[in-house]
Structures are given as C-alpha cells and as structure tokens.
Amino acid sequence: MQCIMQPIARIKEALALNPKGLSITELSDLLGLHRNATAHYLEILQLRGDADAKKSGTAKNFFPVHRMPVSALLHFCLFPAVVLDNRLDVAMVNDPALELLGCTLDVLYGEPATRVPIPLFTAPALAGRYHETLHGKPGTATVRTLLKGRMRSLNVHLLPVVFDTGREGCALVIMDETERQNADAEVHRWQKRYEALAGGMREWAVRLLPDMTILSASESYAAHVGRTIGELAGFRFTPILSPEDRIRIRQVIATLAPERPAAMLEVRTFDAEGRVRREEWEFTGIFSGAGTCKEVHATGRDVTYLRQLEAELGRHRAHLEAMIQERTCEMQDANRDLLRVIAEKEEIERELTFTQFAFDHASDSILLFDRAGFVYKANTTASEILGYSAEAFRTTTVFTINPSITRTAWERMWEDAVPGKKERVASIHRTKSGIIIDVEVSRTFVRFGDTMYFCSIARERSPES
Known part of the structure; x- marks a missing residue:
C-alpha cells in the first residue's frame, strides 16, 4: 500500500506546483517513474477526484483539483x-x-x-x-x-x-433555509418588541408608609390600577396583590435599613379582568437621622410581556440546541461510516496490489491481446521467456510472437469468440531474438467492461512431450 501511496503523493505535489498542468510524459520524467505507472496513478487520482485531465493538442494535461x-x-x-x-x-x-x-x-x-x-x-x-x-x-x-x-x-x-x-x-x-430564516425573523421581531417595551416603559411610582399605606402615586400607577390619584391616597397597597406576595412585601420592607436601603421583588398581581400579571418592584427606604424608616419609595413596572418573551426565547433556544445535538450526532455517524469506507477501500487496494504481484510472478507466460492483435498486457514471466521489455510489448503483435497464426486464422478465432471458453493446444512462440520455442498454450477470451481480449497462458514443452 505504501509503495502506491508514495508515488501518488509525489504526483499530487508536482501537480500542485504546476497549476498550468503536466502531461504523463512530463510527470514521468520529472518524478523518474515509468510512463505506464504514472498513467495508472493519474487514473487513480482522477477516480478519487484529486486530478482533472484536459486535452492540449494530441496530449492530455493533468491539473490538481478537489472533487x-x-x-x-x-x-x-x-x-x-x-x-x-x-x-x-x-x-x-x-x-x-x-x-x-x-x-x-x-x-x-x-x-x-x-x-x-x-x-x-x-x-x-x-x-x-x-x-x-x-x-x-x-x-x-x-x-x-x-x-x-x-x-x-x-x-x-x-x-x-x-x-x-x-x-x-x-x-x-x-x-x-426558509424555516430558519422565518424563525430568525420571528426572534428578531420579538427582540424588537422587547427593546421597545424596555425603552419606552413608564415606570410606576408610589410613596408608602412602612405599614404600606399609600401617601401618593404617579399618574401612570393610578391609570394602571384604574383609580384617580386622590382616591389612592390613604389606600392600602396590599389589596391588589396576591395573599402570598402581601407577606413577601411586608417582609422586604421590614428588612430595609440604612446599610441596605433598597430591595427588589417580583410579585404576582391580577388585572381588572382577573388575569395574572407579573410586576417588578424596587423598594427604597427613606430614613430619619436616627435610622428609622419613615417612608418607602416604590417604583414598579409590568414585566408580564418581558417574561413571555423570555419564555419564548427559551423555547427557541431549547429547539436550536436540540437541532444542533441532532445534527452533531448525524455528523458523527457519517464520520464513522466514512472511516469504514476508507478502511474497505484500503483493503481493496491491498488485494489489487497482491493480484498484480501474482500476475507478474506466475510461473507461466501470460499475454493479453486486443482485437487488432497487439499485446495489451504481459506478465514478468512472458518478458523473461520471450525477451521483450514492457515497452517493446506494446508494439508487438500476436503474429510476431506466434508465427503459426495467420491473419485469416486470427479473424476466424475472433468471429467464434466466446468469453470463458478455454482451449488447450500445442503451439510455438518466437522470442525477440528469433528462437522458436515449443509451448503448450491454454487460451481463452475474456471480457473486461465493454472490451474483449484474447488471453494466452503458455509454458514451455519438454522434448519428451
């Protein structure tokens, strides 16, 4: 595996340094690799989406790309x-x-x-x-x-x-992104309402005695409780509160002291129609020289709408966090699947490497011929027996290697070609130096994709046979 990945890495580096593109010949010369091997590695890069090929005249130039x-x-x-x-x-x-x-x-x-x-x-x-x-x-x-x-x-x-x-x-x-944008717009609208509420709110103001008797009140508070300012004077502050909050307000006022003159409290009230409201009040004590609380200045505001907005935002936040968690889990699952696919691919590449090794080192000569009779592929044993280099095989035909086959016989063999049908015959092979060798040939036709090839597996015959 490493022996394949190292040349591929070098080819990727060379393409990155030459963004205008390099041909197979230029790459093989630059990296000192065999031209066929370079073409094979470039084909792998194309299938992986790491390189593109464009024709420049009669040659192909390869460019770095991420696909x-x-x-x-x-x-x-x-x-x-x-x-x-x-x-x-x-x-x-x-x-x-x-x-x-x-x-x-x-x-x-x-x-x-x-x-x-x-x-x-x-x-x-x-x-x-x-x-x-x-x-x-x-x-x-x-x-x-x-x-x-x-x-x-x-x-x-x-x-x-x-x-x-x-x-x-x-x-x-x-x-x-429609739903997300609609949700963002809705949140934005709520935020604007919140800002308008907070910025334009008129606070209520009430002067109280320590026993919670109203001394005076602002017009905004009078309008809030539906009374006139005159009617409120001498009125008890507590009747508009729930029983629980009356006790809480008394306790807060009782704790006011010069060292802790103010306290805040949120209480529950009811409006004229009996609906529950939330109000936020700040109580500030006004003390005599002896430190005795003489009056209490209370300022308040209605925070019902604010709390509703906060609850709405909380629901949006919870929904968003749930979506993020879901997408995170999906991405983790996808990453695990990707790692498994990569492992399977590496195993396939190892098997392909072993298959190529077994083909090259088979004890018999193995030759594949195309329809025109040219050698498409030959193993190392065929090169050793017949004396041809891998480059020389590319221009060698079946008629050169086996002089007993005529073009007429070759055409007849292809007319009757059936993939997988095997035939064993005694024949001859001629080496590059012209020596005739008696061989026993197992031959068949094989199909790869849309192309058919003639496969010849030969071994030398001993004189006794």
Whole structure:
C-alpha cells in the first residue's frame, strides 16, 4: 500500500506546483517513474477526484483539483442533491431533492440544467456558475425561488464531483433555509418588541408608609390600577396583590435599613379582568437621622410581556440546541461510516496490489491481446521467456510472437469468440531474438467492461512431450 501511496503523493505535489498542468510524459520524467505507472496513478487520482485531465493538442494535461466522488456524496449527503454530468445534463437526483422540488425523476433526468422547467435551475445566481464548478471551482449561491407554490430561501452549494467512470461533474447540494430564516425573523421581531417595551416603559411610582399605606402615586400607577390619584391616597397597597406576595412585601420592607436601603421583588398581581400579571418592584427606604424608616419609595413596572418573551426565547433556544445535538450526532455517524469506507477501500487496494504481484510472478507466460492483435498486457514471466521489455510489448503483435497464426486464422478465432471458453493446444512462440520455442498454450477470451481480449497462458514443452 505504501509503495502506491508514495508515488501518488509525489504526483499530487508536482501537480500542485504546476497549476498550468503536466502531461504523463512530463510527470514521468520529472518524478523518474515509468510512463505506464504514472498513467495508472493519474487514473487513480482522477477516480478519487484529486486530478482533472484536459486535452492540449494530441496530449492530455493533468491539473490538481478537489472533487468529491458522486457515490460518496449521494451516500452521505442528508440534504437534497442534484448531480449534473460534464454536459450539464441532470444525471442523478436523490429522494430529498425530488421531495423539495415537487416533481418526479422523469422530469429532471437527462435534461439540460438550464432547460429544466423549475425556476431554481435557471436562476442567474446558479446558471452562470455551472461551468466554473464543472471545471473544479466550488461555490455557494443564495437563491429565492418559487417551489411547490411557496417562496423559499435556498442556500445552494455547488461542488465539483467525479463519477465512478472518472468523468467530471457538478453537484448542487440544496439547503432549505426558509424555516430558519422565518424563525430568525420571528426572534428578531420579538427582540424588537422587547427593546421597545424596555425603552419606552413608564415606570410606576408610589410613596408608602412602612405599614404600606399609600401617601401618593404617579399618574401612570393610578391609570394602571384604574383609580384617580386622590382616591389612592390613604389606600392600602396590599389589596391588589396576591395573599402570598402581601407577606413577601411586608417582609422586604421590614428588612430595609440604612446599610441596605433598597430591595427588589417580583410579585404576582391580577388585572381588572382577573388575569395574572407579573410586576417588578424596587423598594427604597427613606430614613430619619436616627435610622428609622419613615417612608418607602416604590417604583414598579409590568414585566408580564418581558417574561413571555423570555419564555419564548427559551423555547427557541431549547429547539436550536436540540437541532444542533441532532445534527452533531448525524455528523458523527457519517464520520464513522466514512472511516469504514476508507478502511474497505484500503483493503481493496491491498488485494489489487497482491493480484498484480501474482500476475507478474506466475510461473507461466501470460499475454493479453486486443482485437487488432497487439499485446495489451504481459506478465514478468512472458518478458523473461520471450525477451521483450514492457515497452517493446506494446508494439508487438500476436503474429510476431506466434508465427503459426495467420491473419485469416486470427479473424476466424475472433468471429467464434466466446468469453470463458478455454482451449488447450500445442503451439510455438518466437522470442525477440528469433528462437522458436515449443509451448503448450491454454487460451481463452475474456471480457473486461465493454472490451474483449484474447488471453494466452503458455509454458514451455519438454522434448519428451
């Protein structure tokens, strides 16, 4: 594994230092790697989303890029996601996206993004950024658009992605911010009401004797209790309070002293319609020279609405904390799944490395030919027996290695080709130096993807056989 990752890391570093791009030949010369190995590592980087390739004339130049594999995005993304291919046609849509957009898959699949009959995709903030995202530049756009008959505020993340085939694409991860913004606006409105209440409130003022007899009161307090100022004089302060709070106020006034002249208390009262109200009062003692409390100056205000706002804000805060906790748990689960996928990928890479090692060190010569008859792949044993280097094999044909096969026979073999059907024959192979070797050949046709290859597994025949 380490022997693969080290060259890949060096290639990534070289691409980072050359943002204008490097060809396979330039990279192999720069890093001292074999050209085929360099091409293989670049293919891995493309599939991982760490490199892009662009044609420059007849050559391909590779550039550093950070792309997310589409399969990983759709597996882990909890938000609505739409994936566009390199032609900017809709290639993949997850279920949350179909739910948000209010349509079925056949409305979107295969359609150019700018022709999808949903205003979101043609919004200027998005449509002008598809190409730059396709070329590797991520971005974020805020869009207000109509979805399912309702105006929504969306935060769209444009992510460069790579398909399992290595082709680049563009993903739109859509976060519906409508509810959050509405909640923020509601909290803001409550905050404004709170500020207006606190800033414009007219406090009540009442002069009391220590036995709670009213001496005088402000107009605001008189209006509050529904009496005139004259009627309040000589009136007891306690009848408008609950029985429990009458006792609490008496106790607070009784504790007033020159060293502790003021105290605050929140009490429960009832308005004219019998509804419970909350009032906040501050009692300040006025003392004689001997330290005896002669009067009490009381200032109060109605804090019922303030307490309601605080309770509302508390509910919003509790809801927000619950959402944060939920999202945190989801992200932790996603991270654990990602670590498991990485471990599985590393195991697959180890198995591929071992498979390549077993192929190269097999005791028999193994050759793969393409339809035209050229050697597609050869193991180390074939190189040792026939005397060809890996580079030389690329220009060598089946007719050179096995002179007993004519082009007519080769075409007939391909016409009757059946993948997996094995045939064992005695034949000959010719080395690079021209020596004819008698061999026993097990041959078959194999298919990889959409391509068929002719596989020849040969071993030298002893003179006795």
